[in-house]
Amino acid sequence: SQQGEEDPQALSIQEGENATMNCSYKTSINNLQWYRQNSGRGLVHLILIRSNEREKHSGRLRVTLDTSKKSSSLLITASRAADTASYFCATDFEETSGSRLTFGEGTQLTVNP
Amino acid sequence: DVKVTQSSRYLVKRTGEKVFLECVQDMDHENMFWYRQDPGLGLRLIYFSYDVKMKEKGDIPEGYSVSREKKERFSLILESASTNQTSMYLCASSFPPDRSSYNSPLHFGNGTRLTVT
Numbered sequence: 001s002q003q004g005e006e007d008p009q010a011l012s013i014q015e016g017e018n019a020t021m022n023c024s025y026k027t028s029i030n031n032l033q034w035y036r037q038n039s040g041r042g043l044v045h046l047i048l049i050r051s052n053e054r055e056k057h058s059g060r061l062r063v064t065l066d067t068s069k070k071s072s073s074l075l076i077t078a079s080r081a082a083d084t085a086s087y088f089c090a091t092d093f094e095e096t097s098g099s100r101l102t103f104g105e106g107t108q109l110t111v112n113p
Numbered sequence: 114d115v116k117v118t119q120s121s122r123y124l125v126k127r128t129g130e131k132v133f134l135e136c137v138q139d140m141d142h143e144n145m146f147w148y149r150q151d152p153g154l155g156l157r158l159i160y161f162s163y164d165v166k167m168k169e170k171g172d173i174p175e176g177y178s179v180s181r182e183k184k185e186r187f188s189l190i191l192e193s194a195s196t197n198q199t200s201m202y203l204c205a206s207s208f209p210p211d212r213s214s215y216n217s218p219l220h221f222g223n224g225t226r227l228t229v230t
Contacts, residue, residue, distance in 0.1 A: 042221030
């Protein structure tokens with residue numbers, strides 16, 4: 001089964017609003033990453049948060065991690081139409097070594113102008 | 114910027130054909146990966162490689178093989194294409210994890226949309 005599960009599956013907001021997407025996972029992780037995918041394209045890495053971190057910022061992005069609840073959230077502030085994309089969380093298992101990541105099914109974000 | 118190039122954006126093949134999907138990266142990354150992406154199933158790992166001539170099975174290796182003869186190139190092979198292999202195939206590469214991060218970000222190509230008829 002998928003390690004990471006995003007919620008909601010789809011989100012539609014107006015330009016200027018904030019968008020929050022959530023990711024839950026089942027087993028202990030080393031770190032969690034968020035990726036973005038524009039329609040018909042590959043994924044682009046957005047941000048990585050380590051298991052010993054609770055919050056991280058990058059521009060308009062804010063990621064939180066709660067290891068006790070096995071969940072993470074991605075907040076996009078002051079959204080723009082260009083933020084329309086699918087967003088995926090990816091996790092690694094603490095028990096496995098190397099660079100193997102498991103992706104969730106993604107949240108489709110639509111930002112209406 | 115890292116560039117991961119997949120040789121074809123779209124491919125149409127017939128059932129039973131042998132299919133080669135090629136991926137090249139220009140950042141001297143040790144790790145390379147093949148995923149397939151299907152609606153409702155997300156990304157699933159097919160095979161990955163930590164070094165030249167090394168390969169490891171992912172979650173869904175059945176019906177696929179891979180080749181890594183050079184560090185920059187990772188090929189996915191469908192020995193006998195079937196209709197259930199119709200999908201978007203995504204190649205990615207990364208540096209190996211260091212002791213602190215365990216994982217490096219993946220750099221993806223733009224994908225190959227394969228249709229098997």
